[in-house]
Amino acid sequence: ATPLHLRDDHIGAPQDATFDYIVVGGGTTGLTVAARLSEHASVAVIEAGGYYQITYGNNSVVPLYSLTRIDAIDPSPQFPRRPEIDWELVTVPQTNAFNRTVHYAQGKTLGGSSAFNTMSYLRSTSSAYQRWASMVGDNDYTFKSLLPFFKKSVRLTPPNLEKRNSANATPEYDPSAYGDGSPLDVSWNNFVDPTLTWLAKSLQAIGIPINPKGFSSGELKGGAWLPSTIDPAHATRESSQTSFLDYADANTQIKVYPYSIAVRVLFENETATGVSVDTNGTIYTLSATKEVIVSAGVFNSPKLLMLSGIGPTEVLTSFDIPVVANLPGVGQNLQDPTSINVANFVNTPNAQSIVANPATEPEALRKYVEEAAGPYSSAAGYISYERLPDDLRQTLPPATLAKFDNFPSDFPDSQYIVGTFVMANGSSMGAISSTFTRTFSRGSVTLASADYKDNPLIDLGWFSDPADADVLIAGVKRVRQAWSSEPALTIRLGAEVLPGDTVDTDEEILSYIKNNGNQLWHASSTCSMGKAGDKSAVVDSKGRVFGVKGLRVADLSVVPYALPGHCQANAYALGEKIARDIIDAR
Numbered sequence: 091a092t093p094l095h096l097r098d099d100h101i102g103a104p105q106d107a108t109f110d111y112i113v114v115g116g117g118t119t120g121l122t123v124a125a126r127l128s129e130h131a132s133v134a135v136i137e138a139g140g141y142y143q144i145t146y147g148n149n150s151v152v153p154l155y156s157l158t159r160i161d162a163i164d165p166s167p168q169f170p171r172r173p174e175i176d177w178e179l180v181t182v183p184q185t186n187a188f189n190r191t192v193h194y195a196q197g198k199t200l201g202g203s204s205a206f207n208t209m210s211y212l213r214s215t216s217s218a219y220q221r222w223a224s225m226v227g228d229n230d231y232t233f234k235s236l237l238p239f240f241k242k243s244v245r246l247t248p249p250n251l252e253k254r255n256s257a258n259a260t261p262e263y264d265p266s267a268y269g270d271g272s273p274l275d276v277s278w279n280n281f282v283d284p285t286l287t288w289l290a291k292s293l294q295a296i297g298i299p300i301n302p303k304g305f306s307s308g309e310l311k312g313g314a315w316l317p318s319t320i321d322p323a324h325a326t327r328e329s330s331q332t333s334f335l336d337y338a339d340a341n342t343q344i345k346v347y348p349y350s351i352a353v354r355v356l357f358e359n360e361t362a363t364g365v366s367v368d369t370n371g372t373i374y375t376l377s378a379t380k381e382v383i384v385s386a387g388v389f390n391s392p393k394l395l396m397l398s399g400i401g402p403t404e405v406l407t408s409f410d411i412p413v414v415a416n417l418p419g420v421g422q423n424l425q426d427p428t429s430i431n432v433a434n435f436v437n438t439p440n441a442q443s444i445v446a447n448p449a450t451e452p453e454a455l456r457k458y459v460e461e462a463a464g465p466y467s468s469a470a471g472y473i474s475y476e477r478l479p480d481d482l483r484q485t486l487p488p489a490t491l492a493k494f495d496n497f498p499s500d501f502p503d504s505q506y507i508v509g510t511f512v513m514a515n516g517s518s519m520g521a522i523s524s525t526f527t528r529t530f531s532r533g534s535v536t537l538a539s540a541d542y543k544d545n546p547l548i549d550l551g552w553f554s555d556p557a558d559a560d561v562l563i564a565g566v567k568r569v570r571q572a573w574s575s576e577p578a579l580t581i582r583l584g585a586e587v588l589p590g591d592t593v594d595t596d597e598e599i600l601s602y603i604k605n606n607g608n609q610l611w612h613a614s615s616t617c618s619m620g621k622a623g624d625k626s627a628v629v630d631s632k633g634r635v636f637g638v639k640g641l642r643v644a645d646l647s648v649v650p651y652a653l654p655g656h657c658q659a660n661a662y663a664l665g666e667k668i669a670r671d672i673i674d675a676r
């Protein structure tokens with residue numbers, strides 16, 4: 091479905107050139123901003139990677155592989171090296187998680203992290219956006235104000251119930267949360283793993299009913315069969331590259347510099363004038379007559395700002411980087427929600443086992459290629475949100491409950507995601523993960539050196555605030571209730587596998603969480619948006635970097651706190667919104 095090339099005259103040559111706007115990072119937000127700006131002005135995009143469909147093949151394209159076979163996202167420190175698509179970021183030892191180091195996958199490709207994320211599409215809650223608006227003093231961030239930007243990108247195709255063929259997984263959603271937007275396709279997958287339908291029923295059985303509106307209307311309450319960023323005609327991944335870049339390539343004069351690294355932003359008298367770029371060792375300058383927009387993601391945007399002289403003075407001077415603006419907040423305030431699985435063997439087949447079986451694989455392949463259906467099209471599943479039941483909530487330490495008061499009262503406490511996978515010996519497992527939705531722990535990003543080729547030092551700060559683990563402990567107990575419900579017992583085999591029956595007391599669960607807690611890759615807030623005069627803020631509510639002119643940041647690093655829900659919808663909407671701010675200000 092995708093033309094895997096740009097028009098020849100849309101590929102930038104590695105030599106000095108001038109544009110109205112330069113966008114650093116052809117990722118989720120960056121390509122959204124760049125495509126919209128290029129409707130009005132000359133725009134260059136500098137992107138470190140190329141086409142993931144070429145460098146990483148079906149792993150990123152076929153939905154089932156994106157859930158099960160995509161080794162580039164392995165979180166263990168022994169992860170397989172995939173420099174053709176991943177930045178290979180590894181954290182410093184997490185001192186509150188038994189000094190574990192974590193590989194934190196981030197897309198290094200046109201499409202950025204949308205090129206290998208799990209594709210679920212959902213928005214946060216009205217009260218969460220209201221909190222964002224209040225924190226930054228700008229009502230542009232209420233759900234009502236953002237809704238037109240959410241709608242603007244997305245072309246929703248209703249579920250194909252005949253192909254989906256699962257009466258137990260009929261999606262409920264609110265069509266009015268979508269409009270006639272484009273170019274990003276969002277729809278429901280045409281195959282549902284039987285294990286997931288039983289696990290969804292188990293969450294309903296413990297009192298978390300389906301939300302008739304789904305999760306795009308400003309509510310995260312109850313359960314929903316989620317849509318995915320997929321092209322429903324072909325059952326292939328949609329990313330900011332297959333949507334926004336394709337659109338801009340066909341309709342504008344966008345210029346893209348693939349396999350090119352932004353070395354630093356250049357300044358004259360505190361005004362950004364361009365970017366120094368490295369394409370395969372050739373260093374040259376792209377000049378911006380209007381603005382530079384940094385969309386390098388939650389870890390690389392603060393890195394690039396610091397390399398460019400914007401950040402905490404003591405960090406910059408320790409690396410002999412001339413200070414352009416002393417902004418102590420750059421790289422601070424990192425928030426990364428973590429999750430923990432409760433898993434059991436199950437007697438239900440799953441998509442992976444069907445395609446691994448030589449007897450059933452040929453028909454699965456035919457169905458995928460000819461009908462865009464069947465197990466290979468398997469994508470996002472079922473998620474639930476709830477306020478913990480009172481008896482469990484009361485087990486939380488008073489200090490933790492008191493911290494909840496800083497959040498809107500209708501915030502969910504916990505998120506539960508159902509999943510299924512196959513063990514090496516071929517047995518099927520079902521899993522329900524629990525995640526906290528208010529993130530209290532704080533981490534940071536700083537420079538490892540003044541060399542732009544070095545990855546930054548990342549401390550996720552996992553469990554630096556005990557409240558996060560408190561909520562996860564309650565979440566594990568709640569998920570065990572689901573696993574003990576009648577629908578789950580219909581498919582469950584034997585004793586609990588993860589964490590296992592020996593993990594029982596709060597201390598044992600806490601230790602298990604610290605040893606096994608995992609990221610959802612939803613990190614945010616390292617170049618936080620804030621009000622003028624807020625010393626920890628890096629950008630204002632239009633993404634403009636404080637203390638300099640002509641420079642914005644537009645990606646998930648600017649979101650001032652970790653919103654409940656998943657992030658990519660926010661990245662696309664933010665891209666639309668900041669592009670509109672820029673166009674309106676011309």
Ligand SMILES: Cc1cc2nc3c(=O)[nH]c(=O)nc-3n(C[C@H](O)[C@H](O)[C@H](O)COP(=O)(O)OP(=O)(O)OC[C@H]3O[C@@H](n4cnc5c(N)ncnc54)[C@H](O)[C@@H]3O)c2cc1C
Pocket residue numbers: 114115116117118119120136137138139163195196197198199200201202203204206207208209210211212350351352353385386387388390391394610611612613644645646647656657658659661
């Ligand atoms: C494995 C995984 C699963 C996820 N699952 C989901 C999900 O199911 N649903 C959901 O909503 N969210 C999900 N997310 C989160 C979501 O995809 C990301 O939060 C979002 O895509 C981030 O967008 P961004 O624009 O901030 O950054 P990115 O999309 O990461 O873009 C940053 C871009 O900048 C480029 N870049 C960086 N530095 C430089 C430089 N110096 N020079 C040139 N280019 C540079 C990068 O190569 C990249 O293309 C997932 C993320 C991951 C990693």
